[in-house]
Amino acid sequence: xxxxxxxxxxxxxxxxxxxxxxxxxxxxxxxxxxxxxxxxxxxxxxxxxxxxxxxxxxxxxxxxxxxxxxxxxxxxxxxxxxxxxxxxxxxxxxxxxxxxxxxxxxxxxxxxxxxxxxxxxxxxxxxxxxxxxxxxxxxxxxxxxxxxxxxxxxxxxxxxxxxxxxxxxxxxxxxxxxxxxxxxxxxxxxxxxxxxxxxxxxxxxxxxxxxxxxxxxxxxxxxxxxxxxxxxxxxxxxxxxxxxxxxxxxxxxxxxxxxxxxxxxxxxxxxxxxxxxxxxxxxxxxxxxxxxxxxxxxxxxxxxxxxxxxxxxxxxxxxxx
Ligand code: FES
Numbered sequence: 001x002x003x004x005x006x007x008x009x010x011x012x013x014x015x016x017x018x019x020x021x022x023x024x025x026x027x028x029x030x031x032x033x034x035x036x037x038x039x040x041x042x043x044x045x046x047x048x049x050x051x052x053x054x055x056x057x058x059x060x061x062x063x064x065x066x067x068x069x070x071x072x073x074x075x076x077x078x079x080x081x082x083x084x085x086x087x088x089x090x091x092x093x094x095x096x097x098x099x100x101x102x103x104x105x106x107x108x109x110x111x112x113x114x115x116x117x118x119x120x121x122x123x124x125x126x127x128x129x130x131x132x133x134x135x136x137x138x139x140x141x142x143x144x145x146x147x148x149x150x151x152x153x154x155x156x157x158x159x160x161x162x163x164x165x166x167x168x169x170x171x172x173x174x175x176x177x178x179x180x181x182x183x184x185x186x187x188x189x190x191x192x193x194x195x196x197x198x199x200x201x202x203x204x205x206x207x208x209x210x211x212x213x214x215x216x217x218x219x220x221x222x223x224x225x226x227x228x229x230x231x232x233x234x235x236x237x238x239x240x241x242x243x244x245x246x247x248x249x250x251x252x253x254x255x256x257x258x259x260x261x262x263x264x265x266x267x268x269x270x271x272x273x274x275x276x277x278x279x280x281x282x283x284x285x286x287x288x289x290x291x292x293x294x295x296x297x298x299x300x301x302x303x304x305x306x307x308x309x310x311x312x313x314x315x316x317x318x319x320x321x
Pocket of ligand 1: 270271272273274275289290291292293294
């Protein structure tokens with residue numbers, strides 16, 4: 001009977017937790033995972049639900065895109081804790097989850113688009129997409145959203161690896177090998193009590209969660225990038241390898257340089273006597289000041305202030321808070 005009910009959720013489960021379809025990972029007795037050919041088949045899903053095996057999926061597809069972001073807000077470090085100590089840590093984590101949720105909602109992601117799972121030692125916050133998002137973009141968004149929430153060094157997130165198979169993410173509703181308890185989806189975070197929760201699998205929160213649309217995601221990414229001080233300064237086609245140009249971000253004059261296809265941003269005003277570096281000569285990764293000939297390496301930024309650069313679709317953004 002239980003089998004039959006779980007079977008009903010198979011399609012919803014693999015639709016939401018979609019990664020590579022040609023490989024899956026299964027946990028061994030010693031806790032390590034090994035790859036198995038083939039994706040998350042119905043038999044494997046049932047094995048996961050029956051707790052005979054624990055599976056993980058490779059989040060990134062073979063086009064380097066992902067269908068979800070997972071913020072891993074487990075208690076850290078991941079050592080076995082119990083009793084009041086664990087409950088105190090969990091209460092702190094819940095506060096962080098609420099901060100992240102509020103930040104996401106400020107970025108116009110709705111509450112019913114945020115899934116929270118309780119993996120028995122903390123929380124996982126998951127956002128789903130209804131189209132394949134480049135892993136690099138998803139990673140940027142996750143990093144900036146955490147920074148905005150004041151949780152920059154608090155929570156790891158996935159995707160973090162954007163090459164090969166990407167990250168392996170353990171599937172929800174599994175048994176946590178630190179606590180030997182089953183993880184669950186949370187229906188109501190406000191009233192959720194880690195000390196007394198029902199470990200019976202309930203798919204309702206997964207059923208209810210609404211994926212994020214492309215327009216919504218790009219809007220949220222632009223907003224969170226702007227909030228974190230990144231502004232668009234140019235488009236990719238404007239600057240060929242070996243070229244540089246003066247751009248402005250706020251009140252800052254910035255020299256944007258394309259060195260062999262890699263963009264670098266440094267202050268444009270020469271630190272010697274304020275000469276305009278954008279009017280100098282670029283040779284490889286060195287720019288020569290037009291006034292007194294001093295040379296500066298734009299890649300290492302020696303003696304020049306460097307600014308972080310990001311490329312998002314066709315846009316070059318510079319972080320100049
Ligand atoms: S102002 Fe640049 S070298 Fe003097």
